[in-house]
Amino acid sequence: MRTARDIGRDLLDGFVVEATGKGDRVDPVLAPTGGPAGNAVLTAWTGLVLLVLFVGELLTLFDVRGLISWHVAIGALLVPPALLKTAATGWRVLGYYTGREPYRVAGPPPTVMRWLGPLVVASTLGLLASGVLLILLGEESGRQRVFALGFGISWVTVHQGVFAVWCVVTGLHLLGRILPAVQLTVRRGGAARVPGALTRTLLLVVAAATAVVLAVVLVRNDASWQRDRFRLDEGRPPGAWASGLAAGPEG
Template identity: 60%
Template sequence: MRSTHEESRGALQDALRATLMEATGREVRENPVRPGSGGPAGNALLTAWTALVLLALSAAELLTLFDVRGLITWHVALGALLVPPALMKTASTGWRMVRYYAGETSYRQAGPPPLVLRLLGPLVVASTLGLLGTGVLLVLLGEDRSRQSLLTMAGLRVDWVSVHQGFFAVWAVAAGLHVLGRLVPALRATVLRAPVLPGSVAVVPGRWARILWMVVMVAVAAALAVALVHADGSWAT
């Protein structure tokens, strides 16, 4: 009989293998197509397109860190632009999870993500929302209030700026691993327009509804960016 240690090691190896196979596109999860919204296939497309928007904006936002003080207006604007797509991606993946655990047939057929990505997901969501939420709060509070001490831990003074930086550190690791696991499947489903199932067509119902959601997301993001850039000038040099 195999020992508990061997069983655990085998389970871990299987989980890592499943994650690697999906991350590299060598295994493709089945996303059934349904009339109307497209079902799991439509949900996967909306999530993938939103994720690519998030990736592009995140990359631009990271570039502002090379001179965050000099590029503070861009830093705030890009951070604001990130909020709606982050919320939409959270909502679309949350909807898929709810439908799966509610026992909806097509979502049960699609199945859950690989275990590693499933465990990483909550950390990605929490760190992303924490990072963006504290970023918005910093703008609304202004620099002076943001740098006021909240508490002292182990001799270190904690303020809202350090909380924001802490969320960034966690997000950088979690989101980086998430991108490695999701980039190829997202590109395959969107840019490469690969069929959602072997032998099926690449067209998934609900295209105009997905476009409408993306347009609304962009409009809200633009409005939020304008509002936050003009909310407080105390961070500008």
């Protein structure tokens, strides 16, 4: 009879195998879009784009007040690729659970990654959605406390709470996926042999163009956060806003 320790060891072993790029899953390659292999390449590229943007977003947290426009702009840039990655992953999940042969052959990810997936999607979309909502609401409404389950919380608090959850689950997800993603995209000829490169490129270009438009729109709507910064910053020494990290509209 298997014990909880045995099950835990198997889960950890599966996670480590996936994280080190030694997994034995083989994605079928199908024309014209690439099938599961094309889906995996698109997901990997989108994931790397998100990684770069999230690193930039995290850097703005060192002075979120002083870098509020950058924080908003990068946050907006994150939305379309996050939706694209969610759609690509969802397509693969749908293919597997509806019994489509190529995706059944590819099989599911390791159990730990399967558990993390919904949490990563929910926390990422929740983080971005709450950030966009804060910009649209403005600072006064964003900081106003509302009662939920007997507790008075603001949308800023919600955003910060989702951010904390996102850090944990996405950090684990990153450990398990970063090396396989690099192997799929950067290794010589890795993605070039998979059909559908033009379609994947167009999807990424459309996501990038949409991201730029969204960034421009949201930066133009962050005026209330900007006005508050300039009003409160009068008479304060340069760099004083680094101490206001937790008070920012996002992160």
